[in-house]
Amino acid sequence: MPDERFDVVIIGAGPAGSRTAAVAAANGFSVLVLEKRERIGYPVRCAEAVGPRIDVERFLELEDRLISSPVNGAIVFAPDGTKFKAKMPGVGFVIDRELFDQSLADIAGKNGAVVRTSSQVMGLIEEDGRIAGVKVKDLENDTDYTVGARIVVGADGIEAISPRWAGLRRAFGLDEIFSCAEFTVEGIELEPDGPFIEFHLGRRFAPGGYAWVFPKGPSSANVGVGVKPSMTNGKKAIDFLGDFLEHRCPGARVKRTIVGGCGAARELQSLATDGFLVVGEAANHNNPFSGGGIINALEAADIAGGVICEALGENDTSAGRLSVYTKKWKKSVGRNNTLFYHAAEIFYRLEDAEMDRMIRRLTSTPGIIGEKGVKPLKMLLVLGAGNPKIMFKVIGALIKKR
Structure with a gap:
């Protein structure tokens, strides 16, 4: 009883x-x-970014005390360092997760x-x-x-x-999880016309995933990496984060450290x-x-x-x-999550040079970003365009989609 x-x-x-x-x-x-x-x-244990106010406020009022910073766009850095900036006022917020x-x-x-x-x-x-x-x-x-x-x-x-x-x-298997580490830092230089969230791609800092900078204030941010353990040759996420911090903001002061995991598995x-x-x-x-x-x-x-x-x-x-x-x-x-799973399996396994070309293709494709973010089906089709090997994978993914 x-x-x-x-x-x-x-x-x-x-x-x-x-x-x-x-x-x-x-x-x-x-x-x-x-x-x-x-x-x-x-x-x-979170990078603390959410989408537009209209999405969040279906569930609770997004009071000012819950917001660390608005987000007015995104910057994607290709592995070769090329920067792609997209202004999207009101696209989201960085919150105080606690x-x-x-x-x-x-x-x-x-x-x-x-x-x-x-x-x-x-x-x-x-x-x-x-x-x-x-x-x-x-x-x-x-x-x-x-x-x-x-x-x-x-x-x-x-x-x-x-x-x-x-x-x-x-x-979880090793291919079904992102191993993550994050510093909350002070003294980081951010884009003056932002705030923008940043995504840094490539195997130098984030094999199988990406590094990020999510602003929490005029000179503070969550700086982190998420990597696939199966692609790191034993190197830990916290060590990749140290390398990325030295690259992105070497003078920043670390105020908080978070380590943990994030699921990357299919439905x-x-x-x-x-x-x-x-x-x-x-x-x-x-x-x-x-x-x-x-x-x-x-x-x-x-x-x-x-x-x-x-x-x-x-x-x-x-x-x-x-x-x-x-x-x-x-x-x-x-x-959509099923489509995003297949897109991730293709995209994050690209070699850096191929990823550079793919990012240029993605960022120059009209309509790939909608009101609620990236459209996964269109992303998959762009990933396969002009590359028979990848297109074969895309077709396979669409056949498997459930």
Whole structure:
């Protein structure tokens, strides 16, 4: 017999977990959010960039205190150093991720959800072949207890174990993750007509990924790298970051260091099983080309929250009923994520000289950037244009697209 019971138990109080909780609680269901960290949103493991205000404010008001800097465009540096600048006023923001996450958790609490920190889920409870709750360790008091649930939601991020317990995913392979390191620095020189986010490509600083500069103020920024471990010959992301810092801003002062990972895997086949579903980065919902995942996580949470409410209202939490969430996700964002996955597999494996040519082609192609960013299908077609070997890969990717 569980020590407590809730309609919904959510593992993790990141954007996906808190938003799912807010939706379910607003519809009158009892919701418990369990966050293993002592403080929501800390330590930060994020480059902190999000898209336009109109996208963010579908989920919460983007108050001034949540914004570190607006973003009015992007600069892409090819491996040979050639710079391509695109002015896009209002394209996005660099946020204070800790305050952002706390604000989302506050909304969930105001909607009626119970949010507990220092609470680590140690396992799932199964009854009659379905997920029926969680086993919890109270890290503050060093005690164990159990919570029964009609639905359990795995929102435990890049290090997610819950979807593996539920049989929905396996551990990442070396080609399915970006190994990342980031410094927040002061004393960096930024473009005077910005703020612009910067992307630096090539194998010198970021084999299999890219290096970035995301402004947080007039002379401060998040400076980071994301690399594919399978392409680094054993060199660590933090060492690539040191090289990049010396190249980009040798006099800058490091104020904060972050290391971690970011998913680069393809979409999961299924996002739900009996009594359980997975959401956000735990579900590979981040963009596998850029690594960005905040808006995708919130979008997935809205879809998941809606399906949860319908399923609970019908008293049907079977895998079949919850699979509606998988179908809705794939029709909305998942379809593009699959295209971005194939684009990343082709683009980031190019040799530097070929990447230089490809960047020139991409940046000179009209219409490749839409209101919501790069169009993945058009990117794939441009990648294949004029190169039979790459076009063969593009055709293969489009055939495999699901």
